[in-house]
Amino acid sequence: MNFYLPIAEMSANIFVFLGMGAAVGFLSGMFGVGGGFLMTPLLIFSGIPAAVAVGTEAAQIVASSVSGAIAQYRRKNVDIKMGVVLLTGGIFGSAIGVQVVKILRQIGQFELFVSLTYVTFLGIIGTLMLIESLNTMHKARGGKQVSARRPGQHNWIHGLPFKMRFHRSKLYISAIPPLMIGAFVGFLGAIMGVGGGFVMVPAMIYLLRVPTNVVVGTSLFQIVFVTAATTIMHATQNHTVDIVLAMLLMVGGVIGAQFGAVAGEKLKGEQLRALLAGLVLLVCLRIAYGLVVPPSELYSIGGVLGGH
Amino acid sequence: MTLPANSWRPVLFGALLGLGVMALALIPLLSRSAQVAYAAPPATQQTVPGQPVAAPQQPAQPVLGPDGRMPESVEADVSTRSVAVTSSFTGTEIIVFGTVEHSRQPTAESGYYDVVVVVDGTPSPIVARRKANVAGLWINANSIRFDKVPSYYAIASTRPIEEIADPQVLDKYRIGFQSVHMSAAPQQAQLAPEEMAEYRQAVIRLKEKDQLYQKKETGVAFIGRSLFRSAISLPANVPVGPLVTHTYLFKDGKLLSRHSNSVMLQREGLERYLHNFAFEYPIFYGIFAVFIAVAAGLIASTLFKRGAH
Incomplete structure (x- = not known):
């Protein structure tokens, strides 16, 4: 069954995108990640224009994060104050990101930029995760106690001005680092079509020293608001949010995620992380391959933007 | 004032649903006004102006060809x-x-x-x-x-x-x-x-x-x-x-x-509504997209929570 996508301007088989949503939803449910970093490249590989993939994915991330955020909020795992500071920076970063997308599309370098950011971030995150999970597995086999969190020590971050008290996180730190981190993640999210949890979570744990029990909830909380703002900005600035495509991905995604969550419970944390690391590196390699292999067609054509 | 933990959910849900329906109802309205922008199809039979015309335009009085037959x-x-x-x-x-x-x-x-x-x-x-x-x-x-x-x-x-x-x-x-x-x-x-x-x-x-x-x-x-x-x-x-x-x-x-x-x-149809909506009223389109996303997420979480019991 085919459906004409109004913004992507192509006729698409709805089962392909429902299936894609379900597959990525399954993996994100299993690994407990947003899945944007898998979905956006998949959409681009399947012929959706890169900018439409990124804009549409922002809307889908809102859908996949909102229920998680509410669940975390009920369990009181959200540091609202920290979340608001992060999302203030996030919306600012996202606004810059959306403008950068606009400019890069006009000069025809958006695809390249998306590919490069993906290769860089997926490469770094995938490698770090793989090393960490392999180490944990190795240590666990040796029977040693595994501790994820290093003892808290003061670093340069504690010397910055504009200190704020974050009760839920039991922190008294400057507002500057969370604002900066939020802005950076918001910027990445707007450009890559991701929620940015994969940068936000480690940054909160290792840079801000937020207790692990509130990290995921607070991260989800700010992702919902930042991706919602990103969706609206992409829709107004770039006209790249395809509502029909987003709905197909949402429906597939929420169903897939339920089965994925069940599957995820059967695996150990470090095994999951090793698998996820493998997946991240695969996507990274696939995108890198597309950049270095001589293309069969050197030319491409596109509409002139701004004159719609 | 403290509310029971669960009581805000139906309220939020109702509000969202109401806003969603309102947004939905807006689409045809918005696109109807945009319809004016579409000009009526031009006359179907015409010669294109501005292009060189080699063959003589059909004259009002039929002229016989050099061989004495109609051209x-x-x-x-x-x-x-x-x-x-x-x-x-x-x-x-x-x-x-x-x-x-x-x-x-x-x-x-x-x-x-x-x-x-x-x-x-x-x-x-x-x-x-x-x-x-x-x-x-x-x-x-x-x-x-x-x-x-x-x-x-x-x-x-x-x-x-x-x-x-x-x-x-x-x-x-x-x-x-x-x-x-x-x-x-x-x-x-x-x-x-x-x-x-x-x-x-x-x-x-x-x-x-x-x-x-x-x-x-x-x-x-x-x-x-x-x-x-x-x-x-x-x-x-x-x-x-x-x-x-x-x-x-x-x-x-x-x-x-x-x-x-x-x-x-x-x-035509839904395709036209959505396209006009996205390009004529991008901010409302963006907000609408977010509403759909939030509603989808909430519906999914309530559906599957019930299924788990």
């Missing part, structure tokens, strides 16, 4: 005057048919006349880009902007066009891919001619790959002494806008007569 002329029409691009649009086919007035050919198979049908889409500006290897990466290194390139171009003829007329004649009437009019933006005029030609070829090649440029060398068939028809396929990705069909009647490499028609290609 031939061609009249044509299209099977449909307007094509609706709806959400389930997967491409369609239009039939261009016509007759040769005062036909002198003995049978349909005699090959006495040559008919060429050209279907032209709205010219639009495009950017063509060429990749080059920069530090090991294949990136878009050069680009050229064409101010006007037909978004769609189909050509059908009774036999290969090279056999029908000389290149100069074909070029004059813009028949064939080589004659497709592409004007480069003025600032790119200094580009080397061979480089320009490469870009041109690339545009044609890419458009052909997308089936937006098509050529059927035996796509026009005579059914009787004077009646002919041609099926032109419009792919799913055909850009919306008016299409102009040109029908040319040739004999021994000379143009005897020509006729033009137009077909309106426009978005």
Whole structure:
């Protein structure tokens, strides 16, 4: 069954995108990640224009994060104050990101930029995760106690001005680092079509020293608001949010995620992380391959933007 | 005031649902006002102004040819005057048919006349880009902007066009891919001619790959002494806008007569609502997208929570 996508301007088989949503939803449910970093490249590989993939994915991330955020909020795992500071920076970063997308599309370098950011971030995150999970597995086999969190020590971050008290996180730190981190993640999210949890979570744990029990909830909380703002900005600035495509991905995604969550419970944390690391590196390699292999067609054509 | 932990949920849900419904109800309203922007389909039978006319326009009083017989002329029409691009649009086919007035050919198979049908889409500006290897990466290194390139171009003829007329004649009437009019933006005029030609070829090649440029060398068939028809396929990705069909009647490499028609290609139904919504009211469209996303997330979480019990 085919459906004409109004913004992507192509006729698409709805089962392909429902299936894609379900597959990525399954993996994100299993690994407990947003899945944007898998979905956006998949959409681009399947012929959706890169900018439409990124804009549409922002809307889908809102859908996949909102229920998680509410669940975390009920369990009181959200540091609202920290979340608001992060999302203030996030919306600012996202606004810059959306403008950068606009400019890069006009000069025809958006695809390249998306590919490069993906290769860089997926490469770094995938490698770090793989090393960490392999180490944990190795240590666990040796029977040693595994501790994820290093003892808290003061670093340069504690010397910055504009200190704020974050009760839920039991922190008294400057507002500057969370604002900066939020802005950076918001910027990445707007450009890559991701929620940015994969940068936000480690940054909160290792840079801000937020207790692990509130990290995921607070991260989800700010992702919902930042991706919602990103969706609206992409829709107004770039006209790249395809509502029909987003709905197909949402429906597939929420169903897939339920089965994925069940599957995820059967695996150990470090095994999951090793698998996820493998997946991240695969996507990274696939995108890198597309950049270095001589293309069969050197030319491409596109509409002139701004004159719609 | 403290509320029980769960009581805010139905309230939130109701509010969201209400807003969602309101937003939904807004779409037809918004798009109805936008409908005005769509002009009524232009008159269907017309000669295209601004193009050179070689064959004499049909005079009011019939003039006999040098051989004492009535001169031939061609009249044509299209099977449909307007094509609706709806959400389930997967491409369609239009039939261009016509007759040769005062036909002198003995049978349909005699090959006495040559008919060429050209279907032209709205010219639009495009950017063509060429990749080059920069530090090991294949990136878009050069680009050229064409101010006007037909978004769609189909050509059908009774036999290969090279056999029908000389290149100069074909070029004059813009028949064939080589004659497709592409004007480069003025600032790119200094580009080397061979480089320009490469870009041109690339545009044609890419458009052909997308089936937006098509050529059927035996796509026009005579059914009787004077009646002919041609099926032109419009792919799913055909850009919306008016299409102009040109029908040319040739004999021994000379143009005897020509006729033009137009077909309106426009978005209809849900497809049109959504497209107008997204481009005319982008901020509301964005907010609507967020509402749908939030509602989808909430519905999913309540559905599956119940399923778990």
